[in-house]
Amino acid sequence: MERLIEFDKQLLLAINHWTSPWADQLMTIMSKVAIWYPLYLIVAIAVFIPATYSGRSLYRNECSGVKMWKAGLAALLSVLVCCVCTDLLGHIVRNAVCRPRPGYDAELGSMMRLIAGPGNLYGFFSSHAANTIAFAVATSLIIKRRAWTVVSLVWALLICYSRCYLGQHYPTDVVTGIACGLLFAFGAYWIYRFVMRKLLARVV
Template sequence: MFQKLLNWDKETFIYLNGLGTESYDSFWSTITEITTWIPLFLLFALLFILKFPRRESLLNILSVVATTIFIVVLTYLAKIFIERPRPCNDETINSAIRILKTPTDYSFFSGHASSSFAITAMVFLLLRSRVKWAWIFFLWPLAFSYSRIYVGVHFPLDILVGAIIGILSAIFFYKMYKRLFYPTQG
C-alpha cells in the first residue's frame, strides 16, 4: 500500500512537472522565490495595522511570526529525520523530469507549502471577520506550492502533507492566541 502511494506520487510528479514549458520557466522560477512575496507580507501587516487597534495589530503580527518560526523548525526537523530525496536528486526519475532548481537538502515535507499555508491560514483566521475577501490570500500558497513541482524539487505528497501540517499548525496557534489574549471570548 505504501509503495503504491509512493509510485503514485512519482508518477503524478512526473506528469505535473512535464506540463512545464520553457516559455513559463521564468514565471514559475520567480513565483518559487520567497522574496517575490515580500509585497504580500507587507500587505498582511498593513491590513493588521488598518483593521485592528495598535496592540491587537502587533499581537496579530507576532502570532503570524511565531507560527512561521514554529513551522520552519518543524519542517527542518522532519526533513532531517525522514531524509526523502528531492525529485531533482532522485536518480530513478531525474533524467526524465524538468529541473530548474537543485537544492541538496531533503524533500519531505515541503517547507514552501507548510510555511505559506500556515501563514495564510493564520492571516485568514485573524482577518476573516474584518476583510471579507481574505480567502483570496490562499491563491498565494497554491501557486507557491505548485511552483515547487514545476521547478523539480518537490513531490505532490511533499506539498499535500506540508499544506495540511501548515494549516493545522495555524489553527493550533490561532486557538492558543485566542486562549492567551482573549480568554473570555468563545
C-alpha cells in the same frame, strides 16, 4: 506503500512535464522566497489598521475597548510564531527523515526538467508549502475578509504547485507541508483568540 510511491512519482512527472514557457517563468517566480518579503511587510503593517479587518472579525467585533496596537500585535505575533514553528519543524523533519528530493533519484532525475536545479539534498516535507499555507490561512482566519482569503489561498496553492512543477518536491512532500501549515494556522488562530480574550477581560 509501493503503489503510493509509484503514484507519487508518476504524478510528479505529469506536473513537471505539463509545461509552457510562461509557466516556467511564473513558477520560478512563485518559488522565490525573497520576492514575497514586501507582501509580508505589508501584511505586518496592515494588521495594525482597523480597516484591514471585516466586521465579522474578532478585532472589529469585540476589541473596541482594547488599545488597537495591542490587538494588532496579538495578530502579528500569532502569525509570526505560526510561520517560525512550521519552518523549524520542516527543518527538523527533513533532517530526521532524510528523503532525497526527486532530482537526486538516479532514475527519476534523468526524466525531469530541473529548471531551478535539484535543490538541497532532502525535501520531506516542503517548507514552502507549510509556510505559505500557514500564513494564508492564519491571516485569513484573523482578518476574515473574503477577498483576502481567496487571493492568499490562490497565492499559497500556486507556490505549492510550483514546487512540483520545478521538480523540487514530490507531491506527498507538498501535501504533508500543507497539512502541517493548516495545523499550525489553526493553532495560531487559537492563540490569537486566547490573547484577545485576555485583553478583553482586562478591559472589562
